[in-house]
Amino acid sequence: MxxxxxxxxxxxxxxxxxxxxxxxxxxxxxxxxxxxxxxxxxxxxxxxxxxxxxxxxxxxxxxxxxxxxxxxxxxxxxxxxxxxxxxxxxxxxxxxxxxxxxxxxxxxxxxxxxxxxxxxxxxxxxxxLTTPKGRQAEASAATRQVVSAQAAWRCQFPGCGADLREHASTGRQGNFSYFAHIVASSPDGPRGSVRDSTRLADDPSNFLLLCDACHRLIDRISASEYPTEKLHAIRDANISEVSRLLDTLRYREVKPYAILGNLGNQVAYLSSTEVREALWNSKLRCSKDAPESLFQPGNHLYKDQTATYWGALFEKLHQEIPQVQRYISGASHNGGGRDELAIFPLHLTSILTLAGHILGDNGGIHLFQPHRDKVGGDLVTRWAWPTSATPPSPEKYKVRTLGSSSADSEEACLLVSLTFSIDPTRLPAHCYKNGEWALPALEVYVDEPSANVISHPEDLQHFGRRLDDALRTLQDQFRAKKIHLIVGAPTTAAVVVGQKMQARHHPPFICHESIGGPQAPFLPSIEISSAQVTELASGATCSLQP
Known part of the structure; x- marks a missing residue:
């Protein structure tokens, strides 16, 4: 030169x-x-x-x-x-x-x-060195069958999952997979080894099933980013996930409903992925891809304390309550059996109570709730029940009398203090005034209220039993003809409160909402009777008769 x-x-x-x-x-x-x-x-x-x-x-x-x-x-x-x-x-x-x-x-x-x-x-x-042409014999028919089955005939690269039985652009059926060596079959190839290349050339544990693009990525585009250890981890994670997903085919089908409202001026959101993951975690699966939304007034109406919000909400109730009732009764199935239901509630407590009342205390209803700050660890989604949670003691939920019954009192208060202890000074004066109870009152409570108080499905069973005790006392002993309901509890507990209302025998319930911060007063929102629900500010009503 x-x-x-x-x-x-x-x-x-x-x-x-x-x-x-x-x-x-x-x-x-x-x-x-x-x-x-x-x-x-x-x-x-x-x-x-x-x-x-x-x-x-x-x-x-x-x-x-x-x-x-x-x-x-x-x-x-x-x-x-x-x-x-x-x-x-x-x-x-x-x-x-x-x-x-x-x-x-x-x-x-x-x-x-x-x-x-x-x-x-x-x-x-x-x-x-990098393509299988002329080298298919390195992966025997038996090895290819094992690798393909473990991958369910889809690309194993994270985030790809391409169906390798169908051409990506033409849709033509065939075999478009690459049996990619983790340790190359040649010592000179990607991740090749003088000691291991020949020994592992036909070992199923040394293969990834990949599409052409992902195969090029790990071998020729970014070979330095995909060492042997990383590719083995990708393979192991994929096989585990494919096995988990295929196992869900054995789970019982449920119909998912999302009861979403706008809380604290924020629009609630629930994705189909969150629903599927939560159901799989409970060994259930969707009967449809996306959950059906109930009682959502619209994302453009995000201020939950306005008359416009409640007006739009009652329009939804008029449309959707009859649909849910027909589904619950089996009328929409021509008398045949209905799917079990999975309920994902995130709404105002009074609306969740109403939803529980409409659903009823029937079997085949599975409740899921969002767990605050709990994504990761033992949760695949915030809506899944934590796998590490232990069943609670039956004595966890308790009932106590706050204000005594009197012969001339036709009204009573029921407090549910689970996430926080309800301060009676936040209640309307007709319930609590001058440091004293103006009405008889019962409280269902726990010794240590918290946002995570309900972390296991059995929590709802034990809570429901104590709630039954409180309702019997209010009806049979207090003989209350109207009950003022104040709930500080997770969303699933609010639904359970509604489920426990006896459809034809309970007195009207006046639901209260606290809007405006932790110390804001509780104000009446809706009245739920056996016949109808009434929005108290406007007087708007919606029938609850099937």
Whole structure:
């Protein structure tokens, strides 16, 4: 090579020092685009390649400075992009034994001007090392069957899951999978090993089932980002997840309902993924892809204390209560049996109480609640019941008398203090005044109220039993003809309160809401009788008769 060789400074050949790369690799089209931009600049271009992936750099004439163009898959588009460089003899090629992204120094004696033949020969070798053509015998029919079945014939790369029995663009049926070695079958291939390559060439535990794009990613685009340990972890996680998902086919089907309102001027949201994960966690599965929404006045109405909000809400009640009642009774199934129900409640407590009253205390209703700050750990979604929760003691929920019954009192109060102890000074004066109870009152409570008080499905069973005790006392002993209901409890407990109302025998319940902060007063919101629900501010009514 002449003294004017681009890898010399002041006539002296110099060693090229490279910094390790940690950025993402590029596919063939992206790397080609970068190379095309480089063709318009001056200075030499250097491609550092091992047997299956590359790194490209551009130099500055007369200076020992090199800048990365990118690294990854050098395919046919790259070969086309560098033609101007080949004609100008500005492209140089060097082969290294390590990953190009980790190469630290290039000796001038390793360098040679690249030719079309250089690139063609390299690409052929890269295909031999990274593609299954001509190498299917390395994965025997038995191994391919095991690997395919474990992956359910889908790409195992995280977030892909492509169906490998169908061509991605044409939809044609066939086998479009790549049985990708984790430890390459050749010591010179991606993650190759002199000790293990031959030994593991047909071992099912050494394979990932991948689509073409993901196969190229781990072998030729970003090989340095996917070492053996990471790919084994991907394989193990995928097999475990596929097994879990297939197991859900054995679970009982339920029909999911989302009872969502706008709380604290925020729009409630529940995704189909959250629903599926929560159901699977309880060994149930959806009978449809998305939950059906109930009693939601509209996302544009987010202020829950306004007359407009309640007006829109009652319009929804008029439409949807009859639909739910027909489904519960089986009328919508022509007298046949209905699916079990899964209820996901996140609404005002008075509306959740109403929903429970409509659903009734029948079997086949599964309640789920959002658990605050509990995503992760033993929860796959905040709506799943924590797997680490232990069944509560039957004595966890208790009933006590706060205000005594009197012969001339036709009204009474029922407090439910689970997430917090209800301060009676926050109640209306007709319930509590001047430090004394103006009405007889009972309270269902726990010794240590908290947001996580209900963390196991059996909590709802024990709470329901104590609630039954309180309601019997209010009706049989207090003989209350109207009950003022004040609830400080998780969403599922509010639904249970409504379920425990006897449809044809209970007195009207005046539900109260606290809107405006932790110390805001409780004010009457709706009245629920056996015949109808009434919005107390406007007098709007909606029938509850089937």
């Amino acid at each position: 002449p003294d004017a060789h681009p890898f010399s400074v002041a006539g002296q050949r110099v060693v090229i020092h490279l910094q390790p790369l940690e950025d993402e690799g590029l596919d063939d089209p992206s790397l080609a685009a970068n190379l095309r931009e480089t063709c318009a600049a001056q200075g030499p271009v250097l491609v550092v390649a091992n047997g299956f992936t590359t790194r490209a750099l551009v130099g500055t004439d007369g200076k020992d400075e090199w800048h990365d163009i990118g690294h990854g898959d050098f395919g046919d588009e790259c070969k086309t992009a560098i033609r101007p460089l080949l004609r100008a003899r500005r492209l140089f090629w060097v082969t290294v034994s390590v990953l190009p992204t980790t190469a630290q120094a290039i000796s001038p004696n390793q360098l040679s001007p690249a030719t079309t033949g250089t690139i063609t020969t390299w690409q052929k070798g890269a295909r031999n």
